[in-house]
Amino acid sequence: MHERLRVGVDLGGTKIEAAVVRVRPEAPEVLARVRVPTEADAGYEHVVARVARILGEVEREAGVDALPVGVGMPGGLTHRGPDGAHVEAPLVKNSNTTCLNGRPFRRDVLVAAARPIAFANDANCFAVAEATWGAARGADVAFGVIMGTGVGGGVVIARGGRPHAWDGAQGIAGEFGHVVLDAERGPACYCGRRGCVETYLAGPAIERAYAARSGLARALPEIAARVAEDRHARETIDEALELFGRALATVIDVLDPEVVVLGGGVSNLDALYDRGVDAVARWVFNDELRTRIVRHALGDSAGVFGAALLP
Numbered sequence: 001m002h003e004r005l006r007v008g009v010d011l012g013g014t015k016i017e018a019a020v021v022r023v024r025p026e027a028p029e030v031l032a033r034v035r036v037p038t039e040a041d042a043g044y045e046h047v048v049a050r051v052a053r054i055l056g057e058v059e060r061e062a063g064v065d066a067l068p069v070g071v072g073m074p075g076g077l078t079h080r081g082p083d084g085a086h087v088e089a090p091l092v093k094n095s096n097t098t099c100l101n102g103r104p105f106r107r108d109v110l111v112a113a114a115r116p117i118a119f120a121n122d123a124n125c126f127a128v129a130e131a132t133w134g135a136a137r138g139a140d141v142a143f144g145v146i147m148g149t150g151v152g153g154g155v156v157i158a159r160g161g162r163p164h165a166w167d168g169a170q171g172i173a174g175e176f177g178h179v180v181l182d183a184e185r186g187p188a189c190y191c192g193r194r195g196c197v198e199t200y201l202a203g204p205a206i207e208r209a210y211a212a213r214s215g216l217a218r219a220l221p222e223i224a225a226r227v228a229e230d231r232h233a234r235e236t237i238d239e240a241l242e243l244f245g246r247a248l249a250t251v252i253d254v255l256d257p258e259v260v261v262l263g264g265g266v267s268n269l270d271a272l273y274d275r276g277v278d279a280v281a282r283w284v285f286n287d288e289l290r291t292r293i294v295r296h297a298l299g300d301s302a303g304v305f306g307a308a309l310l311p
């Protein structure tokens with residue numbers, strides 16, 4: 001890796017973050033950073049325009065221009081149109097920013113920005129950044145999980161001494177958030193099924209489970225802080241840890257990674273790293289659990305760092 005300047009963009013459901021990043025082997029350096037709300041409610045064209053605009057804004061902030069750009073975004077791609085026919089410009093699929101689904105987002109951002117841009121799944125960007133500079137550094141095989149407003153995952157495999165995201169044959173590798181845990185009785189998911197991992201382990205899902213028990217709306221950090229005195233909080237967190245164990249054990253059974261690195265707001269739950277790990281160990285198909293399950297090391301910046309590694 002040479003010393004290189006890149007623009008990394010992390011397109012999320014609630015905010016778009018862009019950074020001018022100097023990509024260095026030892027650690028990334030941020031020269032400028034811009035954050036704006038995604039405002040997905042304002043519609044698809046609005047999100048396209050915001051992503052195109054933020055590139056110039058962050059470059060002006062850093063006093064540079066025409067840098068290579070990488071964008072990490074939720075979801076994957078398909079060439080299958082609504083009628084099943086092949087379409088030339090790939091359409092977004094599986095995005096929890098649902099206004100992007102079925103739309104040729106990459107083409108439209110390229111046209112709006114009028115410059116070359118590399119795109120990838122946001123969880124893959126997170127996983128590659130953590131494997132390059134963060135908590136999964138040095139692993140030959142790592143799995144990155146983002147548990148935030150949704151649940152996503154990315155598989156990273158080292159090749160030639162550098163971590164690379166494994167997209168898979170259909171671009172769904174690591175999409176662990178939509179593994180179904182209870183198809184009959186589970187909560188409804190935006191993907192059309194019931195009982196997906198995301199409907200139990202995303203931050204809003206855990207908050208809904210608490211509200212259903214207690215009748216009270218509380219944010220996840222508050223729920224976690226109340227487990228000693230609040231039976232509903234304790235049951236909610238216990239259930240989340242148990243489902244985390246079952247769900248992650250299936251990934252470990254298949255992939256057997258050296259490291260699983262957790263990101264997103266839910267990854268701040270301290271209990272994941274002791275009782276959550278114990279639950280994984282109970283469910284994994286082995287008499288011991290040697291996979292390290294660790295908290296992210298790059299904070300909120302993993303997304304933009306991983307995107308900066310794309311071009």
Ligand SMILES: [Zn+2]
Pocket residue numbers: 177178189190191192193196198
């Ligand atoms: Zn789903």
